[in-house]
Every structure is written in structure tokens, then in C-alpha cells.
Amino acid sequence: MAKFKLDEVDHQILDMLIENTRIPFTDIAKKLLISAGTVHVRVKKMEEAGIIIGSSLTLDYGKLGYSFIAYVGVFLNKTSQTTFVLERIAQIPFVTVAHVTTGKFNIFCKIRAKDTNHAKNIIFLLDDIEGVYRTETMISLEESINDKKRLMHSIFQDLV
Amino acid sequence: MAKFKLDEVDHQILDMLIENTRIPFTDIAKKLLISAGTVHVRVKKMEEAGIIIGSSLTLDYGKLGYSFIAYVGVFLNKTSQTTFVLERIAQIPFVTVAHVTTGKFNIFCKIRAKDTNHAKNIIFLLDDIEGVYRTETMISLEESINDKKRLMHSIFQDLV
DNA sequence: GGTGAAACTTCTAATAA
DNA sequence: TTATTAGAAGTTTCACC
Secondary structure: OOOOOOOHHHHHHHHHHHHOOOOOHHHHHHHHOOOHHHHHHHHHHHHHOOOEEEEEEEEOOOOOOOOEEEEEEEEEOOHHHHHHHHHHHOOOOOEEEEEEEOOOOOEEEEEEEOOHHHHHHHHHHHHHOOOEEEEEEEEEEEEEEEOHHHHHHHHHHHHO | OOOOOOOHHHHHHHHHHHHOOOOOHHHHHHHHOOOHHHHHHHHHHHHHOOOEEEEEEEEOOOOOOOOEEEEEEEEEOOHHHHHHHHHHHOOOOOEEEEEEEOOOOOEEEEEEEOOHHHHHHHHHHHHOOOOEEEEEEEEEEEEEEEOHHHHHHHHHHHHO
8 A cells, every 4th residue: 555645735735624624725725825726626636535535524422422432342153153243243223433453342323322321232233233242332332533633633643 | 422313314414414515505495405505404403512513624644645544553651651652642743533432442542644654653652651552553454344334324223 | 495697716727038 | 827807606685475
């Protein structure tokens, strides 16, 4: 996987777009003292290079009534069942992330729910999947850090 | 926390914007057979209500050379040190998410790194924080599910 | 609530430097 | 690679349903 070289201007553009994808290119151009056309060309290049995959809204799920977050570690009877179990997990609503992992768990999920009772139902669905031996739940009491901009800065400082 | 009522049209608008925040309102309007002005007003209302917090780019960090993902559980000597330790964690680069959790760990982090060696350095920084008793790392072999659209659908089906 | 059209802003691609 | 430019496209407002 070839590494794409980002220069300072690319970094600044990404920085602003990570914070707000709808910021006009003209605004970015003004701040960086370049032309809007340049911003356009650079963004297009990063899209073509596959650096920028897409864009998404950030929603306040709490305001919609879904403020419960938990991580669920899944233990399997046999590792060979991983693919099968993942397919089943993909059918369960409110599972937002799933990773195959080394270490303690075989599969590691993140769920978002209304409350503990709602979460219980989701976890029961996970437990019920054939091949799942047991699960272990960690409830999030507080999401302290969740910042894409931080990662971008870490990467850019690292690359320099 | 008051729950905001989303109707079918709001849901469809969010659905399209979650997939691509830069899709023109005129396109959304065409697909939903409403006017662009209506889309604009609805989005504005959801922004004012705090449902839509912002928008962000999705980047391929792998293409930038950062394809290593791990979850790190942190054990503390005393729970009362949580705030202090979180402040320290916030200083460590490449830690992208941190939660205070119940269950096995006191704090739960997600990190993104270049490779195992790079990750090791990050984990050592976590281990070195005063009050951290030990850490436990789970390396992601594969991110199988990571889909905001799924969550939106789960929520909307639940609300109906 | 929503519409449609006007006024305004931004995007985008071609040209030129 | 970047700037300029100009026509196309998108956004936003508002009088009127």
C-alpha cells in the first residue's frame, strides 16, 4: 500500500474539512492565501488517490434517545466460526462497529442503545448466535476523547 | 434530554447526508420530490435542535501508512485517578477514542498506528502514566463493521 | 408546514502563466 | 503547480400557498 505524500497545504485543507465538510472552498482559500481553484484541485487529487473516501454527518444520538454506549467482547467456541458469526452480527441492529481481534476476545463490538434494558436485548441477540460461547460487556460511563482532528495532527506531526 | 421527533422526510435527508455530506440539496430534493428550500429548512432545524452536530471527512488512514488499529484496556490503581489519567491520555498522540468504563477495565482506548512497533511505543506511553497499573491490548485483525448508516436505520426502525 | 423563483454564493473546468 | 476567469450549479430567502 503506497503512502501518499501530503504537504502542509493538503494538511491544512484536510484539517478544515475534517471539522466541517461544508465549508466553502473559497473560505479555505482565503485562510490559506491560495485560490479556490487550487483548493479544488488538491481536494480532487486526494479523492482520486483514495485518501478522502467520503464524508459523513456527526449526529447527537443522545438527543434522539440513544445515549447508551457499550463495548462487547465475544468469545467463540472455535476461531473458524468467525466469518459465520460476523455475518450474524451484521444482522443485529445497534451494533455499530465490529472487529476481529487478537487477545482476550475473538470479536469485539461496539453497540449503541437507548438504555440498559435495550442494551440487554442486543447483547442477548449476540449471545444467541450459534458458536458464541459467551460475551463480556463494558459499559461506557463517559466518552472522554473522540476526535478525528487529533489523529490528523498526530499523523501530520509524525510525517514531518 | 428531550427527544427530537424525526419524520420520514428528515430520516431520508439524514440518510443521504450521512452517506455524503456534499450531496447537493437540489439532488436530495429531486429524489424526495420536495423543493430544495424545504431540504434547506429541515437541515437547518436539525442543526438548531442539535441533532446534526457537524460533518466530517472519512479518510483512508491506511493509505497514509496508518493501518494498525488496537483497543487498549487500562487498569488504574484507584478509580479516583480517572480524571488525572484521562488528561494524560489526551496528550498521547494516536489515541483516537477513550471511554471511562465499568467492567473489566477502568478506561478503554482505541489507538491507530503505523505498525506493531509504533503501537508498542504508544502503549508504553499509556503504561507510563502515573496511576496506571497495567494495560491489556487487543489488536484488530479486521474491521468488519463500521457503518453509521446502519445505526441510523436501526434507530429509525425503532422509532416507528 | 411547503413551493417556486429571484438574488446571491460557490463550484468547476479551461486557459494562461 | 497555481491563478484567473466565466458559465454552470447550488444555496438561501421570501412572498405566497
